[in-house]
Amino acid sequence: MHTLALHQLLPRLLLLLAALLTWPAQASETALDVSQVSTQPLSLTTWVDLLEDPSAQLTLADVQSPTVAARFVGDQPAITAFALGFTRSSYWMRLTLHNPSDTAVRRMLDVDNPRISSVQLHWQDAQGNYQSLSTGCDTPFATRAYPNRGFVFPLTLPAHSEQVLYLRVSSNIGLLVPIQLWTEQAFHAHERNDYLVQAWYFGIASAMVLFNLMLFLALRDRIYLLYVVFVATTVFTLAVKNGIAVEFLGGSAWMGSNVAYYSGASLGLSALLLFMRSMLGTRKLLPRTDIVMQGVAVFYLLTPLVYALALPAVSQAAIVANLLSALFIAGVGLVCALRRQRSAYFFVGAFGMLMLGGAMTTLRAMGVVPTNEFTVDGMQLGSALEMLLLAFALADRYNSLRKAKAQAQQELLQVQEQLVKTLRNSEHELELRVAQRTEELLVLNNRLEALSLTDGLTGVANRRRFDTVLQQEWARAQRHGHPLALAMLDVDWFKQYNDHYGHPAGDECLSQIAHALQRSVCRTGDLVARYGGEEFVFIAPATDGCNALGMAQKVAQAVQALALPHAKSPLGHLSVSIGVAAWVPAPDSAPDALVEAADTALYQAKKQGRNQVVLHTHEDPESPH
Structure with a gap:
C-alpha cells in the first residue's frame, strides 16, 4: 500500500518541481498592477526584464525555457526609454501585468518610437495560449495592431488575472525603446493632441x-x-x-x-x-x-x-x-x-x-x-x-x-537730370571736348593701325604690311617702268637652334637679325618685314638684280657680324640664306611671280649648302621649288 502511494506521489512531486523550475519563464518576480495607471502614462522600464539575443535567432519557446529565462535581467533603472545603441542584437522584454479588480481592464501598450525595424508582441489569450503579432517600420502599415504612427497594442486583462507579455525588438539603426502603458481614455486624448501637433x-x-x-x-x-x-x-x-x-x-x-x-x-x-x-x-x-x-x-x-x-x-x-x-x-x-x-x-x-x-x-x-x-x-x-x-x-x-533697385533707379534719374542740365549749360564746352576726344581717338586709331601692321616680336613690318606695300610698289613700278627687287631671307638650321637653346633664345635671335636687316636695308622706300617664322623679306623699289644682290650680301655679312653661336650648325655660328629676284613688272602681271622667284632663289641657296645669296634670273621666274 505504501509502495502504491509512493508511486502515485512521485509523479506529482516531479510536476511540482518542473513548475517551480519554469516559474521565471511564466512571470516576472514583480507583477504590475494595471489599476495604478491613471491619466498619465506609466513608463514600464522599471517593470521590464531585459534579455539580449546577439544571434537574433531566439523564439518565444526559447526564451520561455528555464535556461534562457534565467538570463533575463530585471531591476532596470527608471528611465524614459531603453537606449540600446547601434546593435544587430535583438532584445526580449518580459512584462507581467496583474488585474486585481472584479472587472476586465483595457490598457494601451505604447512603444513610442516609429523607427524600430521589427516589433513582435506575444500575449496570452483567454485560454492562456500565446498569440503573436509582428510589425515594425520595415513592414507595411497594415501590420499594426492599432492604426497609429507609433506601435500601439491594445491589451485586455480579464478580472483577477495575470499575464506575462513578451516583446521582441530589433533595428537596423540605433535601437531606442520607449515603452509606456496608458489607460484607453488617456491614450485617445494624447493621440488627439499628438496628431493636432503633427497637423500644425x-x-x-x-x-x-x-x-x-x-x-x-x-x-x-x-x-x-x-x-x-x-x-x-x-x-x-x-x-x-x-x-x-x-x-x-x-x-x-x-x-x-x-x-x-x-x-x-x-x-x-x-x-x-x-x-x-x-x-x-x-x-x-x-x-x-x-x-x-x-x-x-x-x-x-x-x-x-x-x-x-x-x-x-x-x-x-x-x-x-x-x-x-x-x-x-x-x-x-x-x-x-x-x-x-x-x-x-x-x-x-x-x-x-x-x-x-x-x-x-x-x-x-x-x-x-x-x-x-x-x-x-x-x-x-x-x-x-x-x-x-x-x-x-x-x-x-x-x-x-527692391530697395537697392529703387535706390539705383533714383540715382540714375538724378544722374540723367544732372546730365541734361550740364548739356544745356555747356554745349560749346561739350563740342570742344568732343572734338578733342575725336582727335585723340584718331591718334589712337592711327597707333592701333600701326601696331596692326607691325610684328610684335621683332618690331619690323608684319606679313599684312608686306602684302600691302608689295602691291603698291608693284603698281608704281608698272606705271613708271622701274625695276622692283625682292629678297627673301631664312635663318639656317633655326629649328635646331630653337631645340638646343630654347624658344626664348630663338626669339632673341630673330629680334637681333631683324635689327641687323633694318640697319642694312635703310633707304627711303625700302621695307623690311617678317614673312613668317624664321623668314624675313625686304622690298627695294627702283633696284635692279645686281644692286639687290649687293644689298642681300650686305645683310648676310651683317648677320655674320653678330657672331651668334650655333652649336648645331656646321659653321658654329648663326647664318642666313637669301634668295633675290628683281625685274620690271610687265603690264597686267601680278607680284606673286616676284615672290615665287625670290622663294625659288632661296630654295637654291639652301640646296647649295646655305649661308649664301642666290639671284633668280628673270628668264625663268616660274621655276619650281
Whole structure:
C-alpha cells in the first residue's frame, strides 16, 4: 500500500518541481498592477526584464525555457526609454501585468518610437495560449495592431488575472525603446493632441512650400526653388521619422523604413547646403569653402544608394557624418555672419532653432530633460521655427534687393537730370571736348593701325604690311617702268637652334637679325618685314638684280657680324640664306611671280649648302621649288 502511494506521489512531486523550475519563464518576480495607471502614462522600464539575443535567432519557446529565462535581467533603472545603441542584437522584454479588480481592464501598450525595424508582441489569450503579432517600420502599415504612427497594442486583462507579455525588438539603426502603458481614455486624448501637433507642423510646412513656389514662378529666382526643395525634403524626412508618411502616404513598407528616413535626411542636407550657398553667397564670400560645400552636397546625393544596399553597416557612421555636417554648416554660417553678411544672421538663428529642437528631442529620449510639449515635439518645433526664420530671411533679401533697385533707379534719374542740365549749360564746352576726344581717338586709331601692321616680336613690318606695300610698289613700278627687287631671307638650321637653346633664345635671335636687316636695308622706300617664322623679306623699289644682290650680301655679312653661336650648325655660328629676284613688272602681271622667284632663289641657296645669296634670273621666274 505504501509502495502504491509512493508511486502515485512521485509523479506529482516531479510536476511540482518542473513548475517551480519554469516559474521565471511564466512571470516576472514583480507583477504590475494595471489599476495604478491613471491619466498619465506609466513608463514600464522599471517593470521590464531585459534579455539580449546577439544571434537574433531566439523564439518565444526559447526564451520561455528555464535556461534562457534565467538570463533575463530585471531591476532596470527608471528611465524614459531603453537606449540600446547601434546593435544587430535583438532584445526580449518580459512584462507581467496583474488585474486585481472584479472587472476586465483595457490598457494601451505604447512603444513610442516609429523607427524600430521589427516589433513582435506575444500575449496570452483567454485560454492562456500565446498569440503573436509582428510589425515594425520595415513592414507595411497594415501590420499594426492599432492604426497609429507609433506601435500601439491594445491589451485586455480579464478580472483577477495575470499575464506575462513578451516583446521582441530589433533595428537596423540605433535601437531606442520607449515603452509606456496608458489607460484607453488617456491614450485617445494624447493621440488627439499628438496628431493636432503633427497637423500644425505639416500645415505650416505646406504653406511655406506653396508660398515660396509661387514666388519662384513669379520672380524666377532659383533661391526660392532651392528653399522649396529644402523644406519638402525636411518635411518628408520628419514625416518618415514620425511614422506619418507610412500612415498617410500609401502604407508601403518602404515609406516607413529607415532607408527612406536616412535617405530623406541626406537629401535634406544636400538641399540645405545648396540653398545655403545661394543665400549666403559663399561662392564670392568663401570661394574655397564653397567648393567643399558643393562636394558635400554631391556626397549626400549619392548616400541613398549606400543606404539601400548596406544601411545596418553604415548607420552609425551616417549619424557621425550628419553631426559633423551640421557643425560645418553652423560654422560656415557663423563665419559669414562675422563678415557682416546680412542673410547669415537669419540663417544662423534658423539653423540654431533646428539644432536646438533636435537636441531637445534627443535629450528627452535619453531622460536628461523632462517630457513636456516642448521636448516631445522639439524637432517639429525647431524645424517650424527654422522654416519661418528662413522665410523671413528670403523676405528681407527680396526687400533689400527692391530697395537697392529703387535706390539705383533714383540715382540714375538724378544722374540723367544732372546730365541734361550740364548739356544745356555747356554745349560749346561739350563740342570742344568732343572734338578733342575725336582727335585723340584718331591718334589712337592711327597707333592701333600701326601696331596692326607691325610684328610684335621683332618690331619690323608684319606679313599684312608686306602684302600691302608689295602691291603698291608693284603698281608704281608698272606705271613708271622701274625695276622692283625682292629678297627673301631664312635663318639656317633655326629649328635646331630653337631645340638646343630654347624658344626664348630663338626669339632673341630673330629680334637681333631683324635689327641687323633694318640697319642694312635703310633707304627711303625700302621695307623690311617678317614673312613668317624664321623668314624675313625686304622690298627695294627702283633696284635692279645686281644692286639687290649687293644689298642681300650686305645683310648676310651683317648677320655674320653678330657672331651668334650655333652649336648645331656646321659653321658654329648663326647664318642666313637669301634668295633675290628683281625685274620690271610687265603690264597686267601680278607680284606673286616676284615672290615665287625670290622663294625659288632661296630654295637654291639652301640646296647649295646655305649661308649664301642666290639671284633668280628673270628668264625663268616660274621655276619650281
